[in-house]
Amino acid sequence: MASEVNTDFLHNKKLDSIAADILRPVGITQGFIVWMGFLGISLLACIYAYYIQFDKGLIVTGLRDYISWGMYIANFVFFVATSLVGMLISSVLGLIGLKWVKPIARIAEIIAVAFAAIAGLVIVSDMGRPERLPYVFLYGRIQSPIIWDVTVVTTYLVISTLLYFLPLIPDLAISKGRMGHTPKWLQQTYEILSVKWNHTPKQYQILMKAVRIMLILIIPTAFAIHTVTSWLFAVTLRPGWDSSIFGPYFLTGAFVAGSAAVVILMYFVRVNYKLDKYLTTHHFDMMGKLLVLVSIVYLYFNINEYLVPGFKMKTAEAIHLHDLFVGEYALMFWSVQLLGLVIPIILLLFKFFRKPFPMFVISVFVLVAAWFKRFIIVVPTQDHPFLPIQRVPHEWMVYHPTIVESAITMGTIILAVIIITILVKFFPVIPIWEVAEEQNELDSKTKE
Amino acid sequence: MSHNSNDTGHDHTNREKENVNSRRAFFKNFGLAGAVAAVGGAAIYSGYKYEESKPGHDMVKVLTSDNRIVEVPKDQIKDVRVDTDQLQKQGREGLKGHRFVMVIDLAKCRNARKCISACQGAHHLRPYEYHINTLVMQESEHTAPYFMPKPCQHCDNPPCVAVCPVDATFKRQDGIVLIDNERCIGCRFCIAACPYSARLFHWEEPLMAESDKGKPYNIELNIPQRKGTITKCLFSSDRLREGKLPYCVSACPNGVYYFGDENQDAVTNGTTKETFRLSELLRVNAGYQLMPELGTKPRVYYLPPKNRLFEFKEEKDPVQETT
Numbered sequence: 001m002a003s004e005v006n007t008d009f010l011h012n013k014k015l016d017s018i019a020a021d022i023l024r025p026v027g028i029t030q031g032f033i034v035w036m037g038f039l040g041i042s043l044l045a046c047i048y049a050y051y052i053q054f055d056k057g058l059i060v061t062g063l064r065d066y067i068s069w070g071m072y073i074a075n076f077v078f079f080v081a082t083s084l085v086g087m088l089i090s091s092v093l094g095l096i097g098l099k100w101v102k103p104i105a106r107i108a109e110i111i112a113v114a115f116a117a118i119a120g121l122v123i124v125s126d127m128g129r130p131e132r133l134p135y136v137f138l139y140g141r142i143q144s145p146i147i148w149d150v151t152v153v154t155t156y157l158v159i160s161t162l163l164y165f166l167p168l169i170p171d172l173a174i175s176k177g178r179m180g181h182t183p184k185w186l187q188q189t190y191e192i193l194s195v196k197w198n199h200t201p202k203q204y205q206i207l208m209k210a211v212r213i214m215l216i217l218i219i220p221t222a223f224a225i226h227t228v229t230s231w232l233f234a235v236t237l238r239p240g241w242d243s244s245i246f247g248p249y250f251l252t253g254a255f256v257a258g259s260a261a262v263v264i265l266m267y268f269v270r271v272n273y274k275l276d277k278y279l280t281t282h283h284f285d286m287m288g289k290l291l292v293l294v295s296i297v298y299l300y301f302n303i304n305e306y307l308v309p310g311f312k313m314k315t316a317e318a319i320h321l322h323d324l325f326v327g328e329y330a331l332m333f334w335s336v337q338l339l340g341l342v343i344p345i346i347l348l349l350f351k352f353f354r355k356p357f358p359m360f361v362i363s364v365f366v367l368v369a370a371w372f373k374r375f376i377i378v379v380p381t382q383d384h385p386f387l388p389i390q391r392v393p394h395e396w397m398v399y400h401p402t403i404v405e406s407a408i409t410m411g412t413i414i415l416a417v418i419i420i421t422i423l424v425k426f427f428p429v430i431p432i433w434e435v436a437e438e439q440n441e442l443d444s445k446t447k448e
Numbered sequence: 449m450s451h452n453s454n455d456t457g458h459d460h461t462n463r464e465k466e467n468v469n470s471r472r473a474f475f476k477n478f479g480l481a482g483a484v485a486a487v488g489g490a491a492i493y494s495g496y497k498y499e500e501s502k503p504g505h506d507m508v509k510v511l512t513s514d515n516r517i518v519e520v521p522k523d524q525i526k527d528v529r530v531d532t533d534q535l536q537k538q539g540r541e542g543l544k545g546h547r548f549v550m551v552i553d554l555a556k557c558r559n560a561r562k563c564i565s566a567c568q569g570a571h572h573l574r575p576y577e578y579h580i581n582t583l584v585m586q587e588s589e590h591t592a593p594y595f596m597p598k599p600c601q602h603c604d605n606p607p608c609v610a611v612c613p614v615d616a617t618f619k620r621q622d623g624i625v626l627i628d629n630e631r632c633i634g635c636r637f638c639i640a641a642c643p644y645s646a647r648l649f650h651w652e653e654p655l656m657a658e659s660d661k662g663k664p665y666n667i668e669l670n671i672p673q674r675k676g677t678i679t680k681c682l683f684s685s686d687r688l689r690e691g692k693l694p695y696c697v698s699a700c701p702n703g704v705y706y707f708g709d710e711n712q713d714a715v716t717n718g719t720t721k722e723t724f725r726l727s728e729l730l731r732v733n734a735g736y737q738l739m740p741e742l743g744t745k746p747r748v749y750y751l752p753p754k755n756r757l758f759e760f761k762e763e764k765d766p767v768q769e770t771t
Contacts, residue, residue, distance in 0.1 A: 386645070
């Protein structure tokens, strides 16, 4: 982004057509009502499941003393992981100056905001005493990685929200006169949220500066949130978690999950909102290349994580690895590694599979595998503590997630989808002014 | 094991003296308020019982803290209010000047499981909820199996305390690691961190939640137990405050447990009540700690299962059978 802003694009005729394209799907449609109704009713069922858990205690889950972290914690790691993509796309790639990320930067930020916001809720679902959540702030002890996690996840959420909102302000101002087809309250919301923006070069200059500061700040914050999340496991002594590469291992895995989520949302926006002029095959091609890059880096960390202990086969590690490779978790482990990592890497090397639809299908596989990968990281390690598990009821020894637990987990995913739906449906999903500005530059260049 | 059979007499007298001394010290320094409360409570309770059997009288007999039986008008009796703040304060501080330590002689354990039932009775736990559990251990294929009682190791470098986000679990000056279930948020990070599987979680309403309702929370006994919080072995710190040995130690019929104070270099066997020098006991019997390589510095020592007094007999698991 240039620090000197040329506001000529505001007078370019093309702005009208760009704004019209992007604003066309904004507002309430029949499809939106049906979709939100479906999500809302499903969410009610999930909230009821949480009520049961709140009332009866965590006994309604499959968790017991030995495997005491399960689906909820895996889900938490998944949410934090997926939210990291905001940092990767709008910040790292944006600061490098890659032009193609501009139209998808907002999509990436939507994913970041939705997943980071719900991550905090996911962790509450795992607490035995959720009403004591304020204790974390009242009595927090700085030495506990949980306190680090709470601090950085909150910070990340705030910065991500700003990174979503700040570049949205000029768009809201541009949209104001062009929203005849939308309900009145939405127009009023735009009026308030656009904070009297009137497109002076000075305003743009301040905005650019603020965004740039946020883009830089979010890099260490994003590294921190997922590194600290990995430390929840890595600081323990348990075989399978006691690993010094957990920080980068989690971080690279996060980029894989997040990139897949962005591709899925890009595909929905492109197809449903008919925005293929802005989310072109080129964008999918580039996202495909990005996904294959981060997947290869993640594969490298996977090899490190499993091959090195596998070579030594220390007793406790050997039991754990045996469980993963050929034992109880083998089917899940190999499905995740092959369908969610190795095969996508191979396919995405070919240009054909980087077209929108194949990319969408591959990304769904990658994202679902990413969830199960977190499950593989969290659960099997606890199956074999240092000392034997004896003289406890059978359900104390094995972990089978219950329906209540699955419903609560599903509820958090639904909530994230609701946030995404609202942001995508009520606000311009592609940055109007940035696209127009780029178009303007292109035009002036061709004139010369 | 053939330790110290000649010194028994000598040790015996020593122990008597020590016991009296330490008991006095407990009462004087920390136990006074608690003891008065306990005695007073018991007295009032017995008074009530007495009066119930003889309706119509206005006086009750009460045992005072200096051992006199006196009569008090019934309408003047008030409940002794146990101060929960005081219980919290003394519970978090611990017993000054002590460093408690346990020694478990694996040669003597035949899995009588009396320690477990005593502990579960005292802490209101279900039969499969263990502050202490006896595990069947076998180091490798060709070595002999043996029984190993496993309480919390009360580590000097406790991984559970390091990870607790709200200071619910903490290390006291006397070496004991406690859990405050009025503070615990139920995140179970401590369970993940503990390599000895020493902690348990109340997944549902605790066994005696109904009858314990309204009792003042005693952090040293962890009663009332609470749903959604952690519980664990407390080295029976409520008993230590009264100058008594822990529940499990006193309940063992086979002399497996020694308990005492590292500062005094003395441990007392819970069954025989003989007292030994801790350093001597560990040196002569080649005492060891569980997984010292993890750097947790446990306060529980084990004496190796050499020359075992009982044949190893593995029984069927009754808990598994019933479920």
